[in-house]
Amino acid sequence: MQHRIRWAAVAAAPLALVLASCAAPAESEEAIDFASLSHEELIELAIEEGEVSVYAFTSRIATVEEAFEAEYPGIDVVATDISSTEQIQRLASEHAAGSATADVAYVSDAPVVITELVDEGVLLPYVPERVTGSLAEEYRTPLVSNRLSTKVLMYNEQAHPDGAPVENLWELTEPAWAGEVVLVDPNVRGDYLDLATELSLQADAMAEAYEAHFGEAIELEDGVPDAGLQFLKDLYANDAILTDDTDNVNAAVGATGQEDPPVGFTSYSDRRDNEDEGWALQVAADVVPSPGIVFPAMLGLTAEPANPAAARLLIDFMMGDDSETGGSAFEPFYVAGDYPTRDDIAAPADAVSLDELGAWIIDPQRTAEARGDVADFLLTIQ
Amino acid sequence: MIAVRRLSTIFARPITWIALLVAAVLVVLVAAPLAGLVAATVREDGGGSWADVLASSLSQNLFWQPLGNSLLVAIGTGLISTLLGGFLAWVVVMSDVPGRRIIGVLATIPFALPSFAIALAWESVFRNDRLGGNPGLLASLGVAVPDALSWGALPVTLTLVAHYYSLSFVVVAAALAGIGGDLIAAAELTGASRARVAARIALPAVAPALLSGFLLAFAEGISNFAVPALLGLPVRFQTLSTRLYGAISTGDTERGYVLAILLVLVAAVVLYLGNRATRGRSFAVITGKASRARTVRTGPWRWPLLAASLALVTATTIIPGLVLAVSTLLRRTNDLDGGFTLHFWIGASDPSIAQGFRGVLSDPVLLQAGMGTIALGASVALCAGALGLVAAYVVRRVRSNVVGAGIGFLAYVPFLIPGIALGAAFIAQFGAPIGPLPSLYGTFAILVVAGTAASLPFAFQTSRSALGQVSNELEEAALVAGAGTGRRIGRILLPLSARGVTGGAMLVFVTMVRDLSLVVLLVTPATPLLAVQTFRYTSEGFTQHANAITLVIAAVSVAATLLARRLQGARRPWTES
Secondary structure: OHHHHHHHHHHHHHHHHHHHHOOOOOHHHHOOOHHHOOHHHHHHHHHHHOEEEEEEOOOOHHHHHHHHHHHOOOOEEEEEEOOHHHHHHHHHHHHHHOOOOOOEEEEOOHHHHHHHHHOOOOEEOOOOHHHHOOOOHHHOOOOEEEEEEEEEEEEEOOOOOOOOOOOEHHHHHOHHHOOOEEEEOOOOOHHHHHHHHHHHHOHHHHHHHHHHHHOOOOOOOOOOOOHHHHHHHHHHHOOOEEEOOHHHHHHHHHEOOOOOOOEEEEOHHHHHHHHHHOEOEEEOOOOEOOOEEEEEEEEEEEOOOOOHHHHHHHHHHHOOOOOOOOHHHHHHHOOEOEEEOOOOOOOOOOOOOHHHHOOEEOOHHHHHHHHHHHHHHHHHOO | OHHHHHHHHHHHOHHHHHHHHHHHHHHHHHHHHHHHHHHHHHHOOOOHHHHHHHOOOOHHHHHHHHHHHHHHHHHHHHHHHHHHHHHHHHHHHOEOOOOHHHHHHHOOHHHHOOHHHHHHHHHHHHOOOOOOOOOOHHHHOOOOOOHHHHOOHHHHHHHHHHHHHHHHHHHHHHHHHOOOHHHHHHHHHOOOOHHHHHHHHHHHHHHHHHHHHHHHHHHHHHHOOHHHHHHHHHHOOOOHHHHHHHHHHOOOHHHHHHHHHHHHHHHHHHHHHHHHHHOOOOOOOEOOOOOOOOOEOOHHHHHHHHHHHHHHHHHHHHHHHHHHHHHOOEEEOOEEEEEEOOHHHHOOOOOOOHHHOOOHHHOOHHHHHHHHHHHHHHHHHHHHHHHHHHHHHHHHHOOOHHHHHHHHHHOOHHHHOOHHHHHHHHHHHHOOOEOOEOOOOOOHHHHHHHHHHHHHHHHHHHHHHHHHHEOHHHHHHHHHOOOOHHHHHHHHHHHHOHHHHHHHHHHHHHHHHHOOOOHHHOOOOOOOOHHHHHHHHHOOOOHHHHHHHHHHHHHHHHHHHHHHHHHHHHHOHHHOO
16 A cells, blocks of 8 residues: 555656646646556557667576567567666656656666665566565565665585585685685675675674684774674685686686685676586575575666556566466576566576575665775775 | 957957867766766865875775776887887888788777686686686696796786787877878888888877877876776786776765876876977878888798787687677586586576576667667767877967866876776766756667766877878968868868778777776666677676677777778778788
């Protein structure tokens, strides 16, 4: 109920704006209360619009486009591939200039999306009625998410056939792992900064893990605010190797034929490329206190979409159909190591379940509040 | 009264109006985005980002140390690039070394290759086991490669040199070709030694070109992100560009913009010093009596010179090109063990490979994207070339130092404004209708406008160096004969500086077809571009596809280069031997 009210409020703002700025508004469009439409009515309107434009951070949108156009032949999907960072800048600039060109944004980098786009009214939420019941609160607000990705500790299973060589994250700060931990520089890439931030937010768990490993309570150094940041400081001091790109981490950790491969933080779903690329990536799911983070990919409406009905229909489509795998709409995202947000879509086989993985699910709002300080802290420990 | 009369004399001169026009265009294209950048850093939190960067506990690692590294890399890149580019230009234009035409073609290619391809070539030889994964050639032969050779300042600088010496080559080769043979012949008749001819005639004559080449390589070197990120981060070698990119991509845009403004200031200082070194001297070598360039006989030195030139172009053109080409044929990314395939070029959609993406040549979008790219590159080359030429002419003729320096500054710094910021500025400026004019946003025109702004430095620097060679006497003679400004430019300056100007336009074209960072904010699906295709592939880690497109882009660039050379030859038949 509360959700409805909120929706009405955000929908009213741009509506009023459009009404005020247009001398002769097309009444049929302005008067529509989308929340009260049936799915069939929405399709009808969307076909009338005939087009929907989407900015997407992944080129898998091309597959979505094909599937959508097969399902709704009258509607043309115009997809633009654009990274999350550039998408955020572009959406904000377009909004400010009053020249929006997209109807839908499919974007990662949730903490920045929330502070720069949602809070500023650039992106608005749309949660299709039919999936509301199967989505946890955190995947409905502030924007709807259709899947979760990971940044977790991975190792080389060819070199370590009996399981992960690490049981506790704090081992990585010891001499045995000096120069043998690879990650993308969190000061260069947002998802890795989210990982670093989560370590800080989970300071209690990190302190507990410290005690479990070293047998004594952690003592923070001067100027180090919490156990998570102490871990990062010790990790950097242990010659952790920074790089610029997840693919570099995968190749460094995963390449087969290495005697003494490093471990590293990367995407669990990249394991699906093992055979293709000659890697032996495997997740260290049992590491204490957690192998890393899980974070959402979000779908939002732009503030004044030119094709409001088709935009809603596309978001509805990308949430998957009612089959167990989400159907053809969800297929490009149905990948082992990524997780559907809907609890009625079964997670793909060939990967441990979200529970077994035990990665921390980030809270984008909290992450957004803390990540600036974490970025600054990391700058001081280079 | 006197002031009014003086003003009216100033405004009676056409150059004043041209200067005003150029200034107005530069204000819209460069000064306004720069001002937007500055405004963005003080608007939100009252300039807190400035304090963070310059005067906080973060400053050391956020600014000062990266600044030192950036200066090291960029000055190294500028100096070595100028040296190597100048050397090759001399070999190609002035010497009788065999095969110099081929060397001339090969020397322009590194700039058409993406800098990461050259970095990859470096890695494929010198990578050690610090990062893990597959080591390079030397390490797999059992040689212990020190970190300093694999990562950090040295490989970053040398890789950038390998990429940017082409710039100096293009500019200096044009300048050398402008030296009339009679000048050298006269010097030789007086009994001057070859070294003396080089030091007293050739070198001063190309000094403006050497400076232009240095300035371009410096600015490119200090703003390049891909190379220091790839080869620097593993040893935590941070530059201003990695810090700037990092700040923007982790959502701290203001801090990134502060770093960008500081980069612009650093470049302004370098520009000032460079101009001061050459101020007040005439480098004119083209007078009324043009004659064919004279070839220097190198005698027994021709073979060592050939060997050195060939080694240089092989290391920077052929090896990176081959590495890139081979990488598109590898079944597994950068790994020879998986075997070879043509799938990434011509394969049909196969769900088991790269999520069903077909080979790049089988993709119907490719042709369209290729045409769009060429159209954009050519349009921007034309616009930037014209603007750069006129701006350089104004700087040459205008009497006010302030106006000249201002135009010179604005025409130099666009490299240093991050593409994402420039793109955002153009959305802000042209996103809404301006008066009766419709919004340019989403059109091809805005891409051309933004591209012109971003690539102006190439056009301006090459034109400036080329015009610097043309003697004022020629123009004055035409003036006495009653020729107007347009006629003087069209009939005297343009033909005489054609080689330099087309060289600049070619650099602009190459940058436009290869560079993504700017257009990604402005492009729409209606104008598909090759660089955007590359992004489509890299975003999902399809390296082979991306590299295949990159190779297509390089091929387009090389074709353009060859075409430009033909045109140059046609314009100035007397410089061809």
